[in-house]
Amino acid sequence: MPDKKLAIIATKGSLDWGYPPFILASTAAALGYQVQVFFTFYGLQLLRKKLDLKVTSLGNPGMPMPMPMPVMLQALPGMQSMMTMMMKKKMKAKGVAELEELREMCAEAEVRMIACQMTVDLFDMDPASFVDGIEFGGAATFFEFAGEADVSLFI
Amino acid sequence: MPDKKLAIIATKGSLDWGYPPFILASTAAALGYQVQVFFTFYGLQLLRKKLDLKVTSLGNPGMPMPMPMPVMLQALPGMQSMMTMMMKKKMKAKGVAELEELREMCAEAEVRMIACQMTVDLFDMDPASFVDGIEFGGAATFFEFAGEADVSLFI
Amino acid sequence: MPDKKLAIIATKGSLDWGYPPFILASTAAALGYQVQVFFTFYGLQLLRKKLDLKVTSLGNPGMPMPMPMPVMLQALPGMQSMMTMMMKKKMKAKGVAELEELREMCAEAEVRMIACQMTVDLFDMDPASFVDGIEFGGAATFFEFAGEADVSLFI
Numbered sequence: 001m002p003d004k005k006l007a008i009i010a011t012k013g014s015l016d017w018g019y020p021p022f023i024l025a026s027t028a029a030a031l032g033y034q035v036q037v038f039f040t041f042y043g044l045q046l047l048r049k050k051l052d053l054k055v056t057s058l059g060n061p062g063m064p065m066p067m068p069m070p071v072m073l074q075a076l077p078g079m080q081s082m083m084t085m086m087m088k089k090k091m092k093a094k095g096v097a098e099l100e101e102l103r104e105m106c107a108e109a110e111v112r113m114i115a116c117q118m119t120v121d122l123f124d125m126d127p128a129s130f131v132d133g134i135e136f137g138g139a140a141t142f143f144e145f146a147g148e149a150d151v152s153l154f155i
Numbered sequence: 156m157p158d159k160k161l162a163i164i165a166t167k168g169s170l171d172w173g174y175p176p177f178i179l180a181s182t183a184a185a186l187g188y189q190v191q192v193f194f195t196f197y198g199l200q201l202l203r204k205k206l207d208l209k210v211t212s213l214g215n216p217g218m219p220m221p222m223p224m225p226v227m228l229q230a231l232p233g234m235q236s237m238m239t240m241m242m243k244k245k246m247k248a249k250g251v252a253e254l255e256e257l258r259e260m261c262a263e264a265e266v267r268m269i270a271c272q273m274t275v276d277l278f279d280m281d282p283a284s285f286v287d288g289i290e291f292g293g294a295a296t297f298f299e300f301a302g303e304a305d306v307s308l309f310i
Numbered sequence: 311m312p313d314k315k316l317a318i319i320a321t322k323g324s325l326d327w328g329y330p331p332f333i334l335a336s337t338a339a340a341l342g343y344q345v346q347v348f349f350t351f352y353g354l355q356l357l358r359k360k361l362d363l364k365v366t367s368l369g370n371p372g373m374p375m376p377m378p379m380p381v382m383l384q385a386l387p388g389m390q391s392m393m394t395m396m397m398k399k400k401m402k403a404k405g406v407a408e409l410e411e412l413r414e415m416c417a418e419a420e421v422r423m424i425a426c427q428m429t430v431d432l433f434d435m436d437p438a439s440f441v442d443g444i445e446f447g448g449a450a451t452f453f454e455f456a457g458e459a460d461v462s463l464f465i
Contacts, residue, residue: 004302009463011330013372016196020166020309027294033302041326042372058381059214059369061235062168062197064278070232071213077380080371094277122404123374139337146461147314147343151301153164153309154330154463159457171351175321175464182449188457214369216390217323217352219433225387226368249432306456308319308464 004028007146008037009154013045015053015084015099016063020155021046022102028151029109036149037106038142040116043155044123047115047130051099054084107133114141159183162301163192164309168200170208170239170254171218175310176201177257183306184264191304192261193297194289195271198310199278202270202285206254209239262288269296314338317456318347319464323355325363325394325409326373330465331356332412338461339419346459347416348452349444350426353465354433357425357440361409364394417443424451 006028010021021043025035039047046053057063057074073079091098097105106113113134120127120136127136135141146152161183165176176198180190194202201208212218212229228234246253252260261268268289275282275291282291290296301307316338320331331353335345349357356363367373367384383389401408407415416423423444430437430446437446445451456462 006298007461009330014370017372020164020196023294024297028298031295031298033298041330042370042374045372045374054371056369056371056381059211060169060197061209061211062172062200064197064200064280071211071230071235072232075230075381075385077382080381091277096273096277118406122401122406125374139333140341142334143314143316143338143341143343143461149461151162151298151304151307152461152463153307154465155309159453161453175319175351178449179452183453186450186453188453214366215324215352216364216366217327217355219352219355219435226366226385226390227387230385245432251428251432306317306453306459306462308462310464 004033005145005149006033006035007142007149007152008035009142010037010039010043010046011041011155013042013053015055015087017155018046018053018099019102022099022106024153025111026102026105026109029106029111035106035111036114036145037111038114038116038137040119044115044119044125046099046103047113047134049129049131053099054080055087056080056083103131107131159188160300160304160306161188161190162297162304162307163190164297165192165194165198165201166196166310168197168208170210170242172310173201173208173254174257177254177261179308180266181257181260181264184261184266190261190266191269191300192266193269193271193292195274199270199274199280201254201258202268202289204284204286208254209235210242211235211238258286314343315455315459315461316343316345317452317459317462318345319452320347320349320353320356321351321465323352323363325365325397327465328356328363328409329412332409332416334463335421336412336415336419339416339421345416345419345421346424346455347421348424348426348447350429354425354429354435356409356413357423357444359439359441363409364390365397366390366393413441417441
């Protein structure tokens with residue numbers, strides 16, 4: 001598979017939805033793909049040095065729950081933190097790498113990571129809070145690469 | 156349109172978001188596409204023999220509601236089941252096929268369905284609970300096909 | 311970049327998720343792409359003459375909040391409207407165009423906008439409530455264009 005290209009737009013910033021971009025990017029890179037991930041909207045959270053992502057079952061009835069739980073209960077104070085802790089624990093027990101590790105693997109595999117400048121400005125984010133080695137750009141930067149890519153995914 | 160290919164990643168497991176993968180897959184197959192759907196994360200729910208999917212308006216202010224309803228009310232016990240019942244009823248009245256039928260159409264049209272082994276392990280899912288005829292694989296399996304596909308969609 | 315093509319499926323109908331389709335479509339059009347957006351499911355809301363879209367942090371722990379707020383509070387009456395107002399105000403202050411303007415830019419750049427007939431029927435939507443100049447079609451219409459596109463995105 002010589003010189004294939006994968007373009008990803010990562011737009012979500014929760015613990016669960018943080019996985020697909022990094023898993024797909026690192027897998028493709030391992031397969032020899034040239035990979036570029038454009039982080040925009042809530043996806044910018046995935047670039048912070050210190051990740052503090054949460055997961056919630058609210059609005060996601062597809063999430064497997066250890067036990068059935070009324071929606072109202074899922075909205076109670078502390079519940080989001082508890083679900084986040086449980087998912088992290090489960091992932092660790094199952095040997096799933098943490099997001100930081102997957103991101104590091106991507107960086108080592110020379111996955112290009114681009115932060116959306118417009119979103120950074122909109123949410124007054126501090127570029128110094130992001131990991132090193134990333135670039136900044138706009139939607140045009142995305143298309144420069146995606147226009148030539150074999151696979152493009154909006155996550 | 157000879158020998159086109161469509162690669163889908165299906166990641167959501169609610170009643171509403173279960174439709175796009177099966178509608179797009181079956182339509183493309185009918186148009187002569189070779190289609191592969193990789194079910195991962197919450198999307199694994201779509202492969203269960205007995206589907207028990209729900210829909211909620213929580214976190215989705217874009218959902219058309221029969222009448223305006225405060226968010227708090229939408230979180231009340233029983234509300235998710237009621238919304239699920241109402242959507243199913245509406246779809247039936249409008250002649251929209253049930254998810255099981257669409258899935259069956261996909262199987263008959265030789266859409267290849269692949270369950271993400273990592274997610275199965277992570278959520279301790281029972282492979283015997285899935286429909287027959289599916290395969291198991293990983294992200295690399297997805298790229299094998301997607302790398303050659305004309306259209307790739309992350310749903 | 312001569313004669314590149316971008317195919318988008320726009321499926322979400324909230325204020326925040328209304329931006330990506332129009333930003334990506336207008337940027338690509340400005341770069342010389344031929345662009346087609348297929349509006350389906352909740353994405354149909356984006357075609358209404360008078361947009362009345364909301365945003366919520368419920369179910370989206372990745373949203374940057376001006377201050378931490380328990381999930382339960384986010385579900386209180388009036389909270390969704392307040393968050394919508396705050397996001398609109400912030401976007402205006404930062405010089406981000408309104409959705410209506412971006413949509414107008416797309417129309418001027420000859421982005422083809424197609425409303426999913428099945429969704430219109432399902433939700434009993436009034437075609438007269440949509441902006442002028444759009445077309446109606448189905449999933450097959452989408453593939454007609456996407457099958458030849460350089461970039462396809464499911465948003």
